[in-house]
Amino acid sequence: xQKVLSNKLAIFLFVFPGILLFALxxxxxxxxxxxxxxxxxxxxxTKLTMIGFENYKQLLLHxxxxxxxxxxxxxxxxxxxxxxxxxxxxxxxLLDRLGGKAEKIFRTIFFIPCVISVVxxxxxxxxxxxxxxxxxxxxxxxxxLSSWKHAWLGDTSTALISLLFIxxxxxxxxxxxxxxxxIKGIPEDLYEAAHLDGASGIKLHWKITVPLxxxxxxxxxxxxxxxxxxxxxxxxxxxxxxPGDATQFLGVxxxxxxxxxxxxxxxxxxxxxxxxxxxxxxxxxxxxIPSENA
Amino acid sequence: MNMKxxxxxxxxxxxxxxxxGILAACGSDNTKEDSQSTGNKENKSVTLRLFSNQPxxxxxxxxxxxMVVDNYMKENPNVKIEVEAxxxxxxxxxxxxxxxxxxxxxxxxxHSGADLNTLIQAKFVTxxxxxDYEGQNYNFFDGAFxxxxxxxxxxxxxxxxxxxxxxxxxKLFSDNGVKVPTTFNELIDAAKTFRSKDxxxxxxxxxxxxxxxxxxxxxxxxxxxxxxxxxxxxxxKKSFTEDDSFLQTAKxxxxxxxxxxxxxxxxxxxxxxxxxxxxxxxxxxxxMGSWEAGMASNEKLSADFRNNLGVMRVPLVExxxxxxxxxxxxxxxxYALTTSSIHPEEAKKFFDYMMRADQWAxxxxxxxxxxxxxxxxxxxxxxxxxxxxxxxxxxGTSMPGASFIDFGTPGFKDDVQNALGKFFAGTAxxxxxxxxxxxxxxxxxK
Numbered sequence: 218x219q220k221v222l223s224n225k226l227a228i229f230l231f232v233f234p235g236i237l238l239f240a241l242x243x244x245x246x247x248x249x250x251x252x253x254x255x256x257x258x259x260x261x262x263t264k265l266t267m268i269g270f271e272n273y274k275q276l277l278l279h280x281x282x283x284x285x286x287x288x289x290x291x292x293x294x295x296x297x298x299x300x301x302x303x304x305x306x307x308x309x310x311l312l313d314r315l316g317g318k319a320e321k322i323f324r325t326i327f328f329i330p331c332v333i334s335v336v337x338x339x340x341x342x343x344x345x346x347x348x349x350x351x352x353x354x355x356x357x358x359x360x361x362l363s364s365w366k367h368a369w370l371g372d373t374s375t376a377l378i379s380l381l382f383i384x385x386x387x388x389x390x391x392x393x394x395x396x397x398x399x400i401k402g403i404p405e406d407l408y409e410a411a412h413l414d415g416a417s418g419i420k421l422h423w424k425i426t427v428p429l430x431x432x433x434x435x436x437x438x439x440x441x442x443x444x445x446x447x448x449x450x451x452x453x454x455x456x457x458x459x460p461g462d463a464t465q466f467l468g469v470x471x472x473x474x475x476x477x478x479x480x481x482x483x484x485x486x487x488x489x490x491x492x493x494x495x496x497x498x499x500x501x502x503x504x505x506i507p508s509e510n511a
Numbered sequence: 512m513n514m515k516x517x518x519x520x521x522x523x524x525x526x527x528x529x530x531x532g533i534l535a536a537c538g539s540d541n542t543k544e545d546s547q548s549t550g551n552k553e554n555k556s557v558t559l560r561l562f563s564n565q566p567x568x569x570x571x572x573x574x575x576x577x578m579v580v581d582n583y584m585k586e587n588p589n590v591k592i593e594v595e596a597x598x599x600x601x602x603x604x605x606x607x608x609x610x611x612x613x614x615x616x617x618x619x620x621x622h623s624g625a626d627l628n629t630l631i632q633a634k635f636v637t638x639x640x641x642x643d644y645e646g647q648n649y650n651f652f653d654g655a656f657x658x659x660x661x662x663x664x665x666x667x668x669x670x671x672x673x674x675x676x677x678x679x680x681x682k683l684f685s686d687n688g689v690k691v692p693t694t695f696n697e698l699i700d701a702a703k704t705f706r707s708k709d710x711x712x713x714x715x716x717x718x719x720x721x722x723x724x725x726x727x728x729x730x731x732x733x734x735x736x737x738x739x740x741x742x743x744x745x746x747x748k749k750s751f752t753e754d755d756s757f758l759q760t761a762k763x764x765x766x767x768x769x770x771x772x773x774x775x776x777x778x779x780x781x782x783x784x785x786x787x788x789x790x791x792x793x794x795x796x797x798x799m800g801s802w803e804a805g806m807a808s809n810e811k812l813s814a815d816f817r818n819n820l821g822v823m824r825v826p827l828v829e830x831x832x833x834x835x836x837x838x839x840x841x842x843x844x845x846y847a848l849t850t851s852s853i854h855p856e857e858a859k860k861f862f863d864y865m866m867r868a869d870q871w872a873x874x875x876x877x878x879x880x881x882x883x884x885x886x887x888x889x890x891x892x893x894x895x896x897x898x899x900x901x902x903x904x905x906x907g908t909s910m911p912g913a914s915f916i917d918f919g920t921p922g923f924k925d926d927v928q929n930a931l932g933k934f935f936a937g938t939a940x941x942x943x944x945x946x947x948x949x950x951x952x953x954x955x956x957k
Contacts (some may be wrong), residue, residue, distance in 0.1 A: 237646070259609040259921065263632040282929070348775035349711075349793070369718075371776035373936050457718055460778035460936030477603045478925030479629045 247492065254486035272486035283487065286458075286465045287494065293381055293466075294445035294498075297392075298438055301385045305392035306430065310422055312393070313400045324397070331390035339454035341384045346370050364419040370456055373463040380464050384451055388444065392437060399433035400426060437503040446495050467491050535575030542560060553693045557857045558591045562619040564602035564844075568594070570674050572670075572881055575874040578889050579865050590857060597780065600719065610635040615849045617858035618865075621667045621847045624917030625684065626922050628848070637848040637855070639665045643863065650868040650886040652859040657912050658842050668866045669842035669884040671875065674801050675725050675825060680906060683710060683795040691821070693835065694761060695828045702770045705795050712770075714794035715775040716785040720928040723764075723935055724916035724934075728774070729839040731760040736832025738839075738911035744948070747956045753812035753948035761934070761941035763828065766936065780935055782956050790816055792900075799880045802844070807896035810880040822899040837908035841914050919955045926951035 221227045254272055258265045276283050294339030308327065330338065343353045354366045356466055369379040390509065412426050427434075449468030452458060458473065459464040471491065478487035555951050561580065565573035573596065580592045595616070597605060603626065607614060607781055610633045620634065621627045630636045641656060652672065659667040684691055684701075694696040702712035715722050718858035732738050735756035751757050765863045767773070774780060774788055789797035790812050797803075806812060825912045827835045844867065852858045865871050877890060883899055889901070930947030933939040939947070 224882060259629050260607055260633055262613070262635070263629065265630055275745040346776075347566075368776045369782075371778040388816070405565050409848040456779055458720060459720075459932050463936065463938075473925065476607045479607070479625075479921035480925070 222251075236412045247489075247493055250485045250488045253482050254489050255483040258482045259475075260475075263481075268482070270379050272483050273490070275483070276490060277485055282462050282465055282470060283467075283490075286467045289377060289464065289466055290446045290448065292377070293384060293448060294442045296381045296385055297388065297441035297445055301389060301392055302434070302437060302441065305389060306396050306427070306434075308393055309396035310426060312397055327393050328390040330387045333395075334453060335387075335450040338383070338387050342456055343370065346379060370464075372458060374459050375413050376456055376460060376463040380452065381458060383455070384448065392441075395433055395437055396430060399430045403429045419452050428458070434501070435506045439499055441500055442498045443495055444475045446491070446498060467494075514734045516648055517634065530779050531862070533946060545637075548925075550953060552680050555588045556591065557854050558593060559618065559854060559861055560616040561592055561594045561857055562602075562606065562616045562794070563596040564599045564620050566596040566598055570809045570811060570880075571745065572802065574805075574877065575871065575878045575880040576832075578874045579870045582870065583861055586590065586847055586862075592739075592861065596825055598873035606630070615853050616849055617852040617854060618862055619847055619849055621659075622917070623667065623669065623841075623843055623845060624913065625667065625919065625921040626848070626917070627667060627922055629657065630660060631795070631902055634850055636666050637850055637852075639668070639848070644866065648712075648867050648869075650872070651886055652886065654912055655884040659845055659847075667845045667847035669845040670866075670871055671842065671844055671881040672840060672884050673803055673843040674838050674904065674907065674910075675729050675798065676801060676900070677713075677823045677825060677901060678789065678797045678799060678803065678806070679821045679823055680789070680795050681821045682815075682817050684821075689795070691823055692826045693824075693922040694826050695733075698826045699766055699772075700768055701795070702772045706771050709786060711774040711794040712762040712779070713772050713774075713796040713798060714785045715773045715777050715780045716742050716780050716797060717935060718779050718781045720832065720932050720935075721914075722798065722917060725759060725800075725839060725914060725933075726926060727764060727931070728911070728915045730763050730828060731757060732837055732839060732909065732911065733825070733828040734759050734831040736834070736837075736909070738837065738909040741920050742911060742913060742916045745915055745923070745952050746953055751952060757945050757948070758941060761944045761953035764934070764944075765941050768935065778932075792816060800843075802880075804882060804896055804900055805878065805880040805892040820896055822896055822903070824903060834908055836906050839914075840907060840910040840942070841912050842906070842912065845884075853936045913936040919952065923951050923955040925956065 255267055256265045256268060257268050315323065348354055348366065348368040348371065353369060357363060357365050367375055369375050405431055407425055408421065411421055416424060446469060448466050449472065450462055450470045452466045452474070456464045458469045467487065471484050471487045474480045476489060531807065534671065563576060565571070565576055567573040568577045577594070580594060584590060584592055602620070603622065610630055621630060627636070644651060655669050656665055659669060687704060689701045689704050690697060692701050705712040717723065728741055735754070738756060740749070740756065743749045744754065744757070769857050774794060774852055788794045788799065790806065795831065805818055813885055824835060827833065846862065848855070848862050868885045868887070872885040872887050875881045875883050876887040877898055879894055882904060916927050927948060930939065930944055930951065934944040
């Protein structure tokens with residue numbers, strides 16, 4: 218067996234199917250996309266004219282909708298990092314300290330949004346935020362804040378923030394789960410030692426839990442940025458990028474350009490820039506967020 | 512030693528053969544199995560695939576379509592027709608995916624204009640001979656092929672005469688003492704009265720944006736009295752910005768927003784939810800097309816609603832040049848044969864059968880699903896709504912024959928819809944809307 222594995226031909230044969238699969242499902246589409254991005258084709262199978270960097274020029278210099286989509290994605294990413302993750306860490310710590318049956322129950326409750334289908338979540342929030350029969354406005358009525366009532370997803374001034382809220386809410390369980398398992402991996406004796414040294418409360422967690430969670434935080438920040446950039450389904454199912462372009466995201470914009478506007482070449486140029494933006498975001502978050510154990 | 516080398520070789524060859532086998536199995540083509548022909552030549556059984564945008568097969572146009580399919584299968588027991596039906600928005604996108612992958616569907620519903628143009632450029636739909644569809648068997652109205660003809664070649668047949676009207680709830684109007692509006696100002700007054708009584712004046716599907724395009728075109732026609740003006744502007748024979756009637760129209764649209772004509776969350780409402788609001792009696796009016804005539808006979812809707820369903824013409828603009836009878840009419844939906852069909856001859860036989868005046872047109876009219884694009888016989892059992900619709904069509908004047916958002920490229924449509932989205936969301940002014948229209952039209956002509 219060892220001899221088979223030391224044979225280069227054998228190694229090649231074993232690795233080849235994996236590489237082939239990777240090449241066909243990842244590299245080939247990217248290469249094809251790259252090729253299409255230099256054309257003005259309406260869709261696969263239609264007339265194809267090479268137009269050089271025209272699509273990229275249009276996108277980068279004249280397409281405010283593209284920049285709006287990117288800005289919204291970055292805002293969502295920041296929303297994840299600044300709002301969602303600290304709350305996730307806080308709840309993970311509280312959950313860990315809770316112990317017993319209650320810990321299990323709450324763990325399940327917090328994870329429920331993650332097992333609900335995106336379609337159901339989108340529909341549910343569309344209904345909850347509906348201005349005429351939605352529960353959000355009804356609650357505002359009950360607590361005497363009728364003046365705050367709003368067409369939450371239908372008004373340009375509140376659509377983005379409402380959508381960010383839905384996305385942060387629906388992704389909360391995943392963040393919590395990661396941090397929770399990270400906290401479970403911190404040895405209890407570290408806390409005991411810190412207690413003996415006089416640390417307690419917030420200080421204890423600030424000095425012990427958070428630094429020891431830094432590898433998890435680093436991965437989570439990267440994932441949050443990527444998730445934000447890739448956001449598509451919930452937006453598509455709730456606002457489809459509207460009203461106006463208030464909630465336009467790269468995924469939805471790309472999809473609509475490719476399939477509704479039949480600007481397939483242009484959509485592929487968006488896809489290529491999309492890949493580049495994702496790679497840069499990953500690089501930056503890996504570069505600037507320390508992931509080593511303190 | 513020799514033995515060892517042989518053993519190693521056998522091992523390697525076996526591994527390689529296994530991998531090739533696995534990969535080959537992954538790539539096996541099973542698409543043809545779905546619509547395979549079996550049996551002998553005389554009576555071979557054939558499965559045809561019809562791709563439709565009518566998922567409700569029990570009422571409206573879906574029912575009419577299914578009736579024709581069932582009739583054909585009864586007369587041709589060797590033919591089985593599989594219907595794949597999804598709602599209109601997913602339908603449009605899935606159709607593009609089918610076009611890209613050359614999916615072997617046989618007959619497909621098509622949207623005329625920009626969408627059909629893309630299918631033609633991808634060589635996904637078959638050219639038809641217009642002579643095949645002349646005469647008593649078909650009885651198409653004059654000009655019905657306009658939006659299905661490109662460079663003088665016909666690629667599909669229309670299924671309906673589409674025109675925009677306002678459906679309204681008679682009870683809500685009479686209970687609140689509101690006069691059925693015949694002019695723009697009366698429509699605005701009606702909206703104010705309904706709003707003061709906490710009733711949504713008009714429901715619309717703002718999320719999908721195309722209704723705004725039709726609404727704009729409808730009122731532009733009433734302002735300038737020329738149904739072709741907007742189509743000429745799309746073609747850049749004239750400019751959107753230089754013809755003042757378009758800016759005037761945009762200002763009328765702005766008034767709709769100022770009096771809160773539409774439901775509060777109109778920008779997130781899709782077709783279904785806007786229709787529900789109206790059919791549940793929560794909105795007094797619904798600006799939609801003649802293809803919704805089936806509401807009057809749809810038993811899923813409450814009897815109270817059906818009995819109170821009325822149809823009105825789009826109101827006249829007081830100082831405009833248009834006439835009350837001007838109609839925004841065109842042929843939007845239809846059917847086409849695909850080039851990817853595995854049984855093109857059988858598919859054409861069914862297609863020709865389906866489009867006969869005594870099949871689709873009759874089924875659509877008898878079920879009250881739509882107003883056909885072919886001459887149809889009145890049965891005497893028509894609903895009040897159908898009678899009104901026939902009257903509006905027969906007396907219609909100045910019909911443009913095309914919806915302006917579909918009169919250009921798909922890219923133009925996207926740009927125009929985006930401009931409408933910004934305008935109706937309140938983030939663009941009337942002047943900006945018209946400037947955006949002009950930019951979109953100029954861009955597609957480049």
